[in-house]
Amino acid sequence: MDLHLMERQLKALSDANRLILLSCLKLGEVCVCDFVEVLRITQPAVSQHLKKLEEAGIITSRKLGTWKHYRLVDNQTPIVQAVLEELEERVTGNCSADTI
Secondary structure, eight states: OOHHHHHHHHHHHTOHHHHHHHHHHTTSOEEHHHHHHHHTSOHHHHHHHHHHHHHTTSEEEEEETTEEEEEEOSSOOHHHHHHHHHSOOOOOOOOGGGGO
């Protein structure tokens, strides 16, 4: 495994808020607005956490209307997969952007 990738992924996984985001994503795609509700922090702060996970190759995003929706990438490294298996699934709210 690429050491630089491993370093980025381990750093991305070393934050409680990012682990909560990943636990939400275990159930499928989630809108950024739902993450704001779950973490109870500002949208820019949520976006910074999501950016770290995306840069580490753990999640991916797509734009839907004015919102971004995030999901786990299909093929995770063994390190990330082991962490995901330990996280309990967390249900998020239903963003009104889902109907756009």
